[in-house]
Amino acid sequence: MSDTVETAARTAPAAVIVGIDGPSGTGKSSTSKAVAAKLGMRYLDTGAQYRAITWWMLSNGIDVDDAAAVADAAGKPEIVSGTDPSAPTIAVDGADASGPIRTQQVTAAVSAVSAVPEVRTRLTELQRAIAAGAPEGIVVEGRDVGTTVLPDADVKIYLTASPEARAARRSGELKGKEAADLAATQAALVKRDAADSGRKTSPLAKAADAVEVDTTELTLEQVIECVVTLVEEKRSA
Numbered sequence: 001m002s003d004t005v006e007t008a009a010r011t012a013p014a015a016v017i018v019g020i021d022g023p024s025g026t027g028k029s030s031t032s033k034a035v036a037a038k039l040g041m042r043y044l045d046t047g048a049q050y051r052a053i054t055w056w057m058l059s060n061g062i063d064v065d066d067a068a069a070v071a072d073a074a075g076k077p078e079i080v081s082g083t084d085p086s087a088p089t090i091a092v093d094g095a096d097a098s099g100p101i102r103t104q105q106v107t108a109a110v111s112a113v114s115a116v117p118e119v120r121t122r123l124t125e126l127q128r129a130i131a132a133g134a135p136e137g138i139v140v141e142g143r144d145v146g147t148t149v150l151p152d153a154d155v156k157i158y159l160t161a162s163p164e165a166r167a168a169r170r171s172g173e174l175k176g177k178e179a180a181d182l183a184a185t186q187a188a189l190v191k192r193d194a195a196d197s198g199r200k201t202s203p204l205a206k207a208a209d210a211v212e213v214d215t216t217e218l219t220l221e222q223v224i225e226c227v228v229t230l231v232e233e234k235r236s237a
């Protein structure tokens with residue numbers, strides 16, 4: 001190795017893998033995107049992939065409560081995630097799915113589809129392949145990243161926040177009548193968390209070695225700074 005190449009290898013930041021898990025509305029997406037952008041890393045939204053497969057099931061007339069039918073179809077759609085944190089994308093069979101996956105219909109159906117083991121096996125393989133192909137390092141957010149997808153991740157974070165704070169944050173994103181119904185928003189969040197935590201296959205859970213950050217009283221900027229510090233410490237270790 002020449003001196004220049006050797007110096008570059010010594011000073012280049014290590015390709016750190018970061019897993020950020022937690023219940024709905026705790027700030028995973030906002031935090032993960034910002035941390036990845038600040039540190040020049042890739043970003044993967046695994047929730048978008050579960051939403052994408054759910055949207056495909058609904059669009060193809062598959063009963064999402066029929067686990068056998070969902071399992072049979074789990075390998076059919078082609079799902080492609082773009083991992084630029086400033087413009088993440090999700091495509092299903094070559095078409096942009098970023099709008100349709102955020103509808104209430106998909107949100108209400110996604111927990112049933114994501115509980116099917118064949119769906120999880122397929123998406124877990126895809127997620128591991130994406131992480132393995134990111135030499136810049138990657139921030140991967142979801143529900144089972146630290147426990148199942150990337151159990152050897154360098155940094156594991158588990159975000160929490162009170163249901164009241166999470167519902168208020170979500171209501172801030174909605175308009176008109178939907179925003180006014182804070183109680184319904186909170187009930188829907190709690191219901192989805194219960195389904196995600198209660199499923200048999202890789203439920204929503206904190207990995208034993210994850211750092212738990214309660215974001216209830218923190219601003220988004222404070223959460224981002226906290227995670228950036230943890231990643232930088234790991235990079236320089």
Ligand SMILES: Nc1ncnc2c1ncn2[C@@H]1O[C@H](COP(=O)(O)OP(=O)(O)OP(=O)(O)O)[C@@H](O)[C@H]1O
Binds near residue numbers: 025169
């Ligand atoms: N610490 C915070 N303080 C105030 N608002 C926040 C904070 N973190 C996130 N938010 C806001 O809360 C909303 C939900 O955040 P975000 O989408 O990042 O959560 P999430 O955990 O990824 O949710 P989901 O799992 O449902 O996709 C967004 O509008 C975001 O701007």
Ligand SMILES: Nc1ccn([C@@H]2O[C@H](COP(=O)(O)O)[C@@H](O)[C@H]2O)c(=O)n1
Binds near residue numbers: 110115141
């Ligand atoms: N690793 C993951 C990520 C997500 N899910 C399921 O997808 C739903 C949508 O996730 P969002 O982050 O977009 O809200 C979530 O409620 C889970 O059902 C999952 O199972 N595993």
